Amino acid sequence: MSRRITLGVVRPAAVNIFVNGKAVEAYEGESVLTALMAGGVLVMSRDSFGRMRAPFCNMGVCFDCMVEVEDGSSRVRACLTPVRAGLRVIVPDHN
Amino acid sequence: MTRFDVVVLGGGLVGCAAAYYLARRGASVRLIEQGDLNREASGRNAGSLHFQLEYRLIRYGDERAAQFAQIIPLSRVAIEDWRGLEAELQADLEVGMHGGLIVAESESDVALLEKRQALQEKWGLGSSLLSASEVRRIAPYLADSVIAAGYFPHEGHANPRLVTPAFARRAAALDASIQTQTRVTALLRDGAEWVVSTVDRAGCTQDVMAGAVLNAAGAWAGEIGALAHLHLPIFAVPLSMNVIERAAPLIPHLVQHASQRLTLKQVAAGNVLVGGGWSGRFAREGSAMSTQRRAEPVIENVMANLSLAARLVPAIGGLHLLRSWAGITGITTDQMPLLGAVPEAPGFFVAAGGAAFTHGPTYARLISELIVDGRPSMSIDLYSPARFSHINNFMASV
């Protein structure tokens, strides 16, 4: 599975983000996309055709990693959004 | 020299529709477009089908508003034309005529709506004035700031991406000859005919004979007129449009504002289109404004337009703007269309200006009747270029 590299890497203290209300461990500065994938989430949204959208470019070009954040009032590119403690993310098909 | 009964200049909605209606009436037609079909205002406008008087038509005082109201007879015919268009063209044009709302947020807005309604009724277009609660009932997506709305059940929208190509396909099926990437370089009267000279992208020149010339060049109609040594008082203006990402179906209506520039609608794919006549900015060529290069949107106007839209429909506030652009359209000096024959130039017809998307198919149908049959099925005298004879009297020399 996806996993963080630990050898030779010092990260800041872990914080929690909340994915569909459930706490997921992450690190400040890490991208929300990385935190989600490390937490086992690959599908970021379903588009208006019902198709699963999962990250493709990881550099802000494809918009396939758009996720709902906070109360669903805004959507951001997960690959460009840094983790901050307490961030709430909503993704489809994930418990 | 090849001869056509009619050479149509301009490959937008009016030109392609005219090519179709002319061909259907048995005329041999060539359409000439300097760029590609549907690439200017016809394909870049918001696709509103608005039959109530737009804000631009009533904002300049009662006298002029009364004059502008003369457009309503054309609107009433256009409603029927749009209702039948998908069947006529055997194509899905995403025509949705589920009603239009002109919303009021203040007492003075309500007064404007009442004035509109009176004018419209005089010309036989019955709309209703909805109270706040009635508005809420049929349009729950609107903000609480809306206290009343003028409602007309036949308003709506069609997809500008689809309408012109559908006309072009049908025209081609009726053997209309469509030439794109081709520019007209000269129009010369030769006896009872016109000689139309063109040059294409590759530099190939060609002359064709035409029994009649139809100027359907929209914002460029003035330039085409100049080729025939005429002044057509039509000015290019750059209008902004904004497209918002897809969303679940929310807004079935065409939404306008009583006293501000706004059109708002949701298209079949779910995108929300926001426009309403906010200006963009032309590029310059030396000291002149360029209509050949792309006009740009102006950020303050995009902000104002979108702020107004999100104020009235709060649910769109969480969405993303996908694109803005400034499309170039043509406005006549009196805002009325130029539709008919130019008396000073025999065989030279114009169909341009006005609300050329909403009224475009109707312009095209009526002008084709005038050209082929000698008289249209409804009077278009009110819109005739003859009202500028006091200018062209000094121009064309027969």
Added chain:
Amino acid sequence: MVANEQQAAVATCEVAIIGAGPSGLAAAALLREHGAAVTIIDEQARAGGQILRQPPKSYSVANWLPAKLYDGVKVALRAVEERQDIDWRFQSTVLGIMRPSPYRALRAGAVRSNHIDNNTNVAGTEPDLASGSQDTRGEGSAGYGSAGVRDSRNPGGIAGSELAGVSDGRNLGSIAGSGLCGGGAHELWIHGPNGLYLLRANAVLLAPGCYERPLAFPGWTLPGVMGTGAIQTFVKSQQFVPGNRFLLAGSHPLQLVVADQLLSAGAQVAAVVFTQRKQQAWLLMRHPLVALRHHRQLLETSHIFRRLRRAGVPVIFGHTIVSADGAAVVERATIAAIDAKGTIDRHKTKVFDCDRVGICHGFLTSSELARQAGAEMHWKDHAGGWLARHNEWLESSVKNLFLAGEITGVDGADAALEKGRIAAVGILRSLGRVDDRQAHNLAATARNRLSHQQSFAAILQELARPPASLALQTMSDDTILCRCESIKRGELCQALADNKHILSADAAKLLTRVGMGLCQGRLCGDNVARVIAEARGVQPGKVGPFQAQAPVKPVPLAAFMRRP
């Protein structure tokens, strides 16, 4: 023109550099050396561009990117990234490069915005307004240019400006003490951490880089299929292995580097698949120019081959990916042989189990801002698709819009450094900070190095190109061409058959919605052009790119809301 009571927030600068990759950084260093005030805008949180996507600042990573091929660009990065006299604007997206408004110039400071608290009605603005000549785009330089009065000792970011920065509360720099230049040459729409604002610049250096050229094939939209560069970015920047077992397929040598990085990070690599036949690759590698000048790269490549072999990773030549399959996520990928003519032989296939697929068929330039600004473009397939034309100073056809990095041809990071330097000299010259003779002297070394690097790049591009018809062969009629709008190749083909007048990508977009979605055609544009070109019997370059319009990336509507 509609005059609005509310003006947008406006910041100004002397030189705006779009993109903090190697070319932008090299340009910044040289511009600062000669006293020009520099503002750098980048979407990422840190400098370095895609090649040097850095770990978050909060991380400490031992031995980051040890490979020698990164040495040159790392030096360029370290030379400027800590500089306080550069106005850095990270996590900021440039949405458009516009002509400055003749209605806005004088009121630039008089905005009712809580971010700007100063009035900037300073000398130098009025003459331009009076002459109405703000619009310098492509029409000569009249109307911009207060460079002569600019105080070169008072560069951006450190000048005593009282104008609080609209983007991140920092000083805005070049306005201070020097007189706001009338309108500036360009006005950038920027969306940053604090919202939407305008940045007016006397000169703009566009260094937006490139992104992976996507190959469309059945299953390419399945979760788990991504760009190989995307996978690499997870590893080098996020220190994260984004899967378990990877199959890498494509034509670019980058695949080898990424496979090596994945192995080092402890991942499994199912296979590395190249479209090129082995002989083809070696013939080019043995090109005398390559062997002589780039022996280090060659050596590194052979080390990687050895490590892959030791790890039991098959490196397969003469094959292409033809499908990815799985229920909800990739579970396996199928590759097929390509014959000498470049035709896929679907009888010769191999299937690999994997949970991630990386695809890597070269790069496309991020050309949208250049196109939106109206710069002249030209098509050069394996140099990155749409490239911007330029003069010897890397100035585009749009006056004072300079270019550096991959936008003039995907020549790699070392060439990008030199392009950045040449463009910087061009800007200094245009601003009147150096004369013609000085400019030629300053640029001489960079020009010399660039020409060497470009000859290597040309060979690499030749080496890294997939068969010309590959994209058309891997897509079936049922393959999704446009991910955002879910449009299949067959649907586009049908529209082309029904509408003979459609000759351009843009006309196809208007009719079919292809390219109209959130990515704005970045992922489908190249393949759409190939489909149209095939249908019309022309080269993809004749089909044209999609028209680029501001905002060149989607922006939350909230950014446009007027502040109360």
